[in-house]
Amino acid sequence: MLSILLTAGYALMGAGIGAGLVAIGAGLGIGKIGASAMEGMARQPEAAGKLQSGMLIIAALIEVIALFGVVACFLLAVNGSIVEKL
Amino acid sequence: MMRKTRTNKLNLLIVSALIALFSFTNSSYAFAASGSGDEEKAEDKTEFIMHHIADDYQWHIITIGHTHVSIPLPIIIYEYDHGFKFFMSSDFYDEHHEPIAHGGYEISHGKLIKAGAHGDGHGDDSHGEKSHDDGHGEAADDHSADHAEAGGFLDLSITKNVASLIISVILLFVVFLAVAKRYKKGVSAPSGIQSFFEPIIVFIRDDIAKTNIGADKYERFMPFLLSLFFFILFNNLLGLTPGAANLTGNIAVTMCLALFTFVITQFNGKRAYWAHIFWTPGVPLPLRPIILIVEVIGIFTKPISLTLRLFASITAGHIVVLSIIGLGFILNSLAVGVVGTLFSTVITLIEIIVALIQAYVFTLFSSMYIGQAVDDGHH
Numbered sequence: 001m002l003s004i005l006l007t008a009g010y011a012l013m014g015a016g017i018g019a020g021l022v023a024i025g026a027g028l029g030i031g032k033i034g035a036s037a038m039e040g041m042a043r044q045p046e047a048a049g050k051l052q053s054g055m056l057i058i059a060a061l062i063e064v065i066a067l068f069g070v071v072a073c074f075l076l077a078v079n080g081s082i083v084e085k086l
Numbered sequence: 087m088m089r090k091t092r093t094n095k096l097n098l099l100i101v102s103a104l105i106a107l108f109s110f111t112n113s114s115y116a117f118a119a120s121g122s123g124d125e126e127k128a129e130d131k132t133e134f135i136m137h138h139i140a141d142d143y144q145w146h147i148i149t150i151g152h153t154h155v156s157i158p159l160p161i162i163i164y165e166y167d168h169g170f171k172f173f174m175s176s177d178f179y180d181e182h183h184e185p186i187a188h189g190g191y192e193i194s195h196g197k198l199i200k201a202g203a204h205g206d207g208h209g210d211d212s213h214g215e216k217s218h219d220d221g222h223g224e225a226a227d228d229h230s231a232d233h234a235e236a237g238g239f240l241d242l243s244i245t246k247n248v249a250s251l252i253i254s255v256i257l258l259f260v261v262f263l264a265v266a267k268r269y270k271k272g273v274s275a276p277s278g279i280q281s282f283f284e285p286i287i288v289f290i291r292d293d294i295a296k297t298n299i300g301a302d303k304y305e306r307f308m309p310f311l312l313s314l315f316f317f318i319l320f321n322n323l324l325g326l327t328p329g330a331a332n333l334t335g336n337i338a339v340t341m342c343l344a345l346f347t348f349v350i351t352q353f354n355g356k357r358a359y360w361a362h363i364f365w366t367p368g369v370p371l372p373l374r375p376i377i378l379i380v381e382v383i384g385i386f387t388k389p390i391s392l393t394l395r396l397f398a399s400i401t402a403g404h405i406v407v408l409s410i411i412g413l414g415f416i417l418n419s420l421a422v423g424v425v426g427t428l429f430s431t432v433i434t435l436i437e438i439i440v441a442l443i444q445a446y447v448f449t450l451f452s453s454m455y456i457g458q459a460v461d462d463g464h465h
Contacts, residue, residue, distance in 0.1 A: 057443060057446070060447065061395075063440070064395050064398055064399045064444075067398045067401075067403070068394070068398045070402040070405060071401055074132075074135075074402075074405050074409075077132065078133075078136060
């Protein structure tokens with residue numbers, strides 16, 4: 001019984017830590033894109049439109065990676081709380 | 087000119103008001119209705135969210151107090167011994183909306199199973215009460231695989247997702263047959279709904295197909311790419327409307343779309359494409375077997391990444407919106423609820439952009455893979 005509860009606790013803890021790590025990774029990625037795009041726009045203001053659309057698409061790709069994390073952590077949390085209810 | 091900009095602004099205002107209304111109604115009401123009890127906990131919210139993003143046998147719209155408003159959908163079961171069986175999903179619920187068995191079947195944990203054969207031991211509370219008077223308990227230890235041999239059945243029901251798929255297909259046909267009819271007539275100036283879709287179609291042709299597949303070969307793949315783009319876009323946007331099904335957030339649907347791309351890519355693979363995979367030119371000989379393994383794995387990871395990208399972004403979008411609204415109910419605080427609703431409205435607006443971007447990205451990557459396959463190899 002204790003081991004099941006511990007497992008549930010670990011699942012919830014893993015979900016929380018995982019969500020945090022995912023946020024760090026995605027934040028770094030989007031920050032890097034934003035920095036590069038800003039720099040590019042400052043250097044070449046006439047290409048700002050193209051840079052911006054490209055930036056949004058790459059940001060969306062990174063966001064999906066973050067959302068993978070959301071789904072995984074959500075499933076972990078759900079399963080953890082189901083185990084806890086047993 | 088002046089009047090035109092004013093009507094444009096008015097249109098914009100109406101559209102944004104509608105969007106705001108949609109995002110407010112999307113889930114707050116559903117939550118408010120489900121969270122009427124005092125002892126609601128976080129687990130019930132996660133269950134609610136899971137229920138919201140999952141497929142279902144009936145189209146549940148809203149629950150006010152104890153009144154459940156839902157559209158019953160047809161259940162179609164093919165039994166290997168007896169043939170087809172048809173009935174409505176409303177037969178699975180009695181007048182108090184308690185789940186009951188019908189025709190030898192019942193719905194347990196969102197899955198259609200033979201009545202009396204619980205796959206797993208733990209039932210949720212609403213089920214536990216019912217299971218006694220229906221006599222479910224006896225075969226509680228049976229695994230669902232055990233009764234697959236004797237009296238097995240195939241579940242071909244029109245579920246919520248299938249119904250949503252049919253609706254979106256009808257919508258796509260109505261819209262695009264109307265658009266196509268005008269092009270067939272040879273009218274060059276677009277009008278009506280055509281003028282809304284023409285820039286998007288031209289964008290897909292010029293910026294996605296021509297640049298990635300090549301100006302001389304793109305035409306064969308335009309019907310596929312356009313269908314792909316608009317199917318994903320329409321279903322993404324339909325999924326954001328209140329009470330709608332989460333079709334593109336279903337991994338089976340996205341896998342099917344990715345398989346289309348996969349099959350089309352492989353069947354259009356030219357000599358250069360296969361040569362590049364099996365005996366990569368320009369690579370030192372000892373490295374070629376290693377590259378071969380990597381390239382063969384790469385064939386299969388492409389559709390998998392397409393599948394997961396669309397599935398995860400749409401599903402997670404729904405989860406995030408519902409979780410933020412759910413916070414107000416979990417913490418039982420009005421302030422959190424108000425801020426959460428505003429915040430989830432913003433997230434829903436972002437979801438509209440994501441719906442567009444994901445449709446674009448899926449089409450872009452599909453055309454890139456097709457472009458690699460049809461490339462002649464002299465570059």
